[in-house]
Amino acid sequence: MSNPSTTVSTRPPLGCAAVMMQVLRGELRERELPFTHQREAIAQILFESTRHLSADDVAASLRQRGEHAGKATVYRTLALLVELGLATEHDFDEGFKRYETQVGAAQHDHLICTECGRVSTFHHPELDRILAEAAAEKGFAPITRQVKIFGTCSESAACRKALRTYREVGPTS
Amino acid sequence: MSNPSTTVSTRPPLGCAAVMMQVLRGELRERELPFTHQREAIAQILFESTRHLSADDVAASLRQRGEHAGKATVYRTLALLVELGLATEHDFDEGFKRYETQVGAAQHDHLICTECGRVSTFHHPELDRILAEAAAEKGFAPITRQVKIFGTCSESAACRKALRTYREVGPTS
DNA sequence: AAGCGGATTGAGAACCAGTCTCGAATCCGA
DNA sequence: TCGGATTCGAGACTGGTTCTCAATCCGCTT
Known part of the structure; x- marks a missing residue:
């Protein structure tokens, strides 16, 4: 960030x-x-x-x-x-x-890079169906949703490096 | 709320x-x-x-x-x-x-009622796969995610009533 | 049990995104 | 152009969260 x-x-x-x-x-x-x-x-x-x-x-x-x-x-x-x-x-x-x-x-969701702060978007054809199913099962009437994936992108050398370091050291540190 | x-x-x-x-x-x-x-x-x-x-x-x-x-x-x-x-x-x-x-x-996601503020949880077996696919396709390495569905629950009479009103008046008002 | 070095604690100040106030300026239909 | 309703804006205010730094606590050693 x-x-x-x-x-x-x-x-x-x-x-x-x-x-x-x-x-x-x-x-x-x-x-x-x-x-x-x-x-x-x-x-x-x-x-x-x-x-x-x-x-x-x-x-x-x-x-x-x-x-x-x-x-x-x-x-x-x-x-x-x-x-x-x-x-x-x-x-x-x-x-x-x-x-x-x-x-x-143009429904889409976001990928947020915790290293550089870049935000990109994605769209998965099954996501709408899945969330609708989950809500219906709980008797819940959805109005809006927020789907965000935080992680590391591969846009810059710094991010790719951070990713390698992260994989070496492990998720819990 | x-x-x-x-x-x-x-x-x-x-x-x-x-x-x-x-x-x-x-x-x-x-x-x-x-x-x-x-x-x-x-x-x-x-x-x-x-x-x-x-x-x-x-x-x-x-x-x-x-x-x-x-x-x-x-x-x-x-x-x-x-x-x-x-x-x-x-x-x-x-x-x-x-x-x-x-x-x-115990991964789970949230349903947030915009009427009464109640928060309940859900788990959909396909959600993990879908989000992993979406991230992979963009060359993104996910660390955490946030999936929230805002809407109206059916816990209380007030929420059920708000839902009926909402459906009558329509989403854009 | 007492001492010691380093990390934590806490009261209150500081910070800051966002909201509120209310007199002045603007909009827009006639 | 006029007039009444709405919006604008400078700055005060709010409230969640973080910072400051001297006093305290933790855990280890003697």
Whole structure:
């Protein structure tokens, strides 16, 4: 977890930010909520990013564009996007939350490297079925789920080395 | 999430707290760490509990037994138990962490009711295989995983009612 | 039993992500 | 353009968790 800002996603860099923005505009109108400049700017940043952004990352991106929004607004807007189903919230055990655009039904789960902090995604065709079965068996009606695998990736030499060391010394140390 | 202190686990109330304590003593000796009175008391509370305890819960249990430990010690000891593999840490989106004894290889995952806050467990025989496959395919070496299903349980009338309402109104409101 | 070196403890301060407050600014339909 | 409702934002606040460091405890040796 040396550099949390380098988290990446394997989701393709869609050029659909504009489409997402139209969806947001529609959702807001439907709820009679104003489409403010701040909401547009924050949503834009999230929609255009292929990474998992923290509230701080969003504020930094705003600054970089010469814009600005109070942190209360950043948090409120991110929460709003989650509520509208246009973003998802993630906790990668860093002590703060990260956000990501929710593009339609592109369900996926995360692999988090405990060495370098990189986050990648995976999708297993059987996972949905398995979790649905497990919930049904317990009389539980699922709404959302979180599936995270923590471990070591093979992206950098440092991670591969850490992995070798880990295998030599053993899991309990 | 009305009453977070009523979380339950379906793990049977094992009488193995004494055994766990011996394991702890051994692990500490092996690492040349002192077996202090506070470590014993905090571990005892966790080993004897069948619930998911927060740091606050642990401190309250200590008080109830006429003992006491500074909160720094409670947090440090819980982190130590996790590091030794004798406990696991969970985040049920309550804004704080909960801890649970890790009895051997009794791997299980959690169902969290967003209405009443109850936490129950499940085990699906295929889940391990699926996650291992997914990680392997991405060249990722898994260490731990977190699988959580958020939804509505059927334990109380209130939860069953909330579920009906939810189904009528639809997921997006 | 007493001494000793090193790790732990604990009260409280510090930290920090996230929330709240409330007057000012903005939005948007008419 | 106007007006009423909503949002914005600077900064105070909250609460879980970590840090600080002097006093204490542990476990080993004599």
